[in-house]
Amino acid sequence: MKEINRILTVYEQIDHFQRKVALATVVYVEGSAYRRPGARMLVSDDGRWEGAISGGCLEGDALRKARQVMLDGKPMVVRYDTMDDDANSLGVGLGCNGIIDVFLEPIDPTDPTNPIALLSEFSQRRDRRVIATICRRTPGTGLREGSRFVLTEHPTDAVPNWLRQDMELVMQVGKPLTSIIPIPGGIVEVFIERLDPGIELVIFGAGYDTIPLTRLATEIGWRVTVTEDCIAHLAPKRFPEATCLLYADADAVTDKLAFTDQTAAVLMSHNYTYDLAVLTRLLKTEVPYIGMLGPRKRYEKMKNQWERTGCSFDASSLKRVHSPIGLDLGAETPDEIALSILSEIKAFFSQRSGGFLTDRSGPIHDRITTEQNAVFV
Incomplete structure (x- = not known):
């Protein structure tokens, strides 16, 4: 909650007539990583950023790719494979031994449904909600990367049936989930997370x-x-x-x-x-x-x-x-x-x-999976 509020504060300080901004979100982790899915970093085209998607290893490369996203106006998923320190292409020894997918998207301040606007609404209401983000999709689905669906504790028909079960699962257990879901017209990769108001x-x-x-x-x-x-x-x-x-x-x-x-x-x-x-x-x-x-x-x-x-x-x-x-x-x-x-x-x-x-067996962070999890190709 604190990181979200910091991002919102910095976003409000930016002159959007002069500057472009993008949001980087960790949407998938396999193996070990410093930050978990849902970690965010706000980036402006003058090199300023707030938040973090790693322990400092990925931010530099993410800044470069975020500039491209802001220029093109199109979101993208970037995969960082830190399994092999000697083979990584970033030129630094990451040492995390994991695979990290980061969703980079430009922010349109005039769009009332942009991710910053949704985070601001959550911060004001301090409710518990689940947000599903379309990260990738095949042509013909009728959806776009960056489309979002919101599920709160109040009944709604705004969530499609093909997504409702996974969103309700995340609402129940609180752990983020990345799913590959077949829908009419193709398949989509969806990142689903629950936002909590905090203690x-x-x-x-x-x-x-x-x-x-x-x-x-x-x-x-x-x-x-x-x-x-x-x-x-x-x-x-x-x-x-x-x-x-x-x-x-x-x-x-x-x-x-x-x-x-x-x-x-x-x-x-x-x-x-x-x-x-x-x-x-x-x-x-x-x-x-x-x-x-x-x-x-x-x-x-x-x-x-x-x-x-x-x-x-x-x-x-x-x-x-x-x-x-x-x-x-x-x-x-x-x-x-x-x-x-x-x-x-x-x-x-x-x-x-x-x-x-050191005495805990298994991974530090609990995870949930569904039968629909797969590698997007």
């Missing part, structure tokens, strides 16, 4: 250790709300990076917040009574992740207090509570603790264990 972090408590957590979370592109029942702690100068500062009592705060399936709530006020009241209310919401700073016995004390007062929650509700919060990194300082907390939250929403990658 939203709600921090209850505005103490000293909240500051590095807010700063680090916003640095990686998360939206952050900091809330407290002491307005003096919520001075904007203490949290200049925060998306929202909310002053509210513990008994009313959840009524003033909107939670999604990408919301993480973190309690770190160091005030037992406040945290107990907030946690009691959070467990009555659908927020998927609740983390609490402090020792395990603090949370156990809260559960004992619920039992004494006749307040009960089922096992599935309590499973959402992570206490103590964070991955076991040996964190000591507030900044290190912030890293530990954010690492656990990211692992939770990515459905990963948070262990060492």
Whole structure:
């Protein structure tokens, strides 16, 4: 989400009467690569770019080819084969051991359906959507390279039947997919990806250790709300990076917040009574992740207090509570603790264990395939 917003910011700064622009998107990866399908880079004809499609190895060549795309006004797919460092034609040792397809397309600022316009709409609405891009096609399909179809969580008949199943699959699992699909008149190669609004972090408590957590979370592109029942702690100068500062009592705060399936709530006020009241209310919401700073016995004390007062929650509700919060990194300082907390939250929403990658068998990134996958010829 952060990279998309940066691209949109740079795009808005360009004088489109004077400059031409193109968008490079990674649409297929076989083997290893630094960036995954969906990585983007915006390029202007004066050599400026924003975003990245590799670790720096491919950008130079992509810039040259993007200039040709801007001159011709026609999109193209460029394949980079980094399997053999000695044989690669770029003159650098890439070392990725993979095959990477990059879709380069000129941007027409007058076209309301151009990819930048679709990304801007997504950024404004912050919904979950799947975008399918026609990368290549045989003559006679009635489609053009760069045509796009959008599927949101609302019913639509704008997606053709031959594409709907794959788009719904990507909507369900969240992993990008490149498919070769036979349709009347020929075949098409389609890149399908899901765009997610990203993780939203709600921090209850505005103490000293909240500051590095807010700063680090916003640095990686998360939206952050900091809330407290002491307005003096919520001075904007203490949290200049925060998306929202909310002053509210513990008994009313959840009524003033909107939670999604990408919301993480973190309690770190160091005030037992406040945290107990907030946690009691959070467990009555659908927020998927609740983390609490402090020792395990603090949370156990809260559960004992619920039992004494006749307040009960089922096992599935309590499973959402992570206490103590964070991955076991040996964190000591507030900044290190912030890293530990954010690492656990990211692992939770990515459905990963948070262990060492060196101990992981198989590829780092999960992939999905369909029977229609093939090499386009």
